[in-house]
Amino acid sequence: DAKTTQPPSMDCAEGRAANLPCNHSTISGNEYVYWYRQIHSQGPQYIIHGLKNNETNEMASLIITEDRKSSTLILPHATLRDTAVYYCIVRVREGAAGNKLTFGGGTRVLVKP
């Protein structure tokens, strides 16, 4: 899996949008971008994934640059419960290779009142 680079931490004001960047400059054409988050002492939770188009679900939006070398996870209206560590990973979806998930250090997001 391609390596990802994320800022170690960031703060966000409650009610404002949180924009979390991720660099994946060595991503391959068949690798998807996945985002997970981990609230303290719990198992990671899947948020969203995408290949090259922007994606949106009830939790967040994912913006992937045209060259696919970076992406941004957007939490549109951050709440205190969004305080967590957010992980960006890339993986293939097809075949056995897609079963190996490699996590980096993630971004520790603190939402402040």
Added chain:
Amino acid sequence: DGGITQSPKYLFRKEGQNVTLSCEQNLNHDAMYWYRQDPGQGLRLIYYSQIVNDFQKGDIAEGYSVSREKKESFPLTVTSAQKNPTAFYLCASSTRTGARNTEAFFGQGTRLTVV
């Protein structure tokens, strides 16, 4: 409800003892994983299994062993050979829809403390 269950949530063992962590899923998932997490760090892959009776080493397999005799179960044994076993252990599972692998679902973790 379908899900992935790790037990126990907290586990204490004396140094030099082997200990087995349980992971059970009723999601009918083919693939299962074990990760280790140290304080303030990301997840590191210990072992993963793509199908029953098959498993592969991850990035930090030394001092650990696994088995996959049933689709639903993927127990992890932390042996006395593991130099620093105290950590938070996470189990996950995923599957394929057609040719594509789905996202992984995680258990709530087991916090192992070796004294």
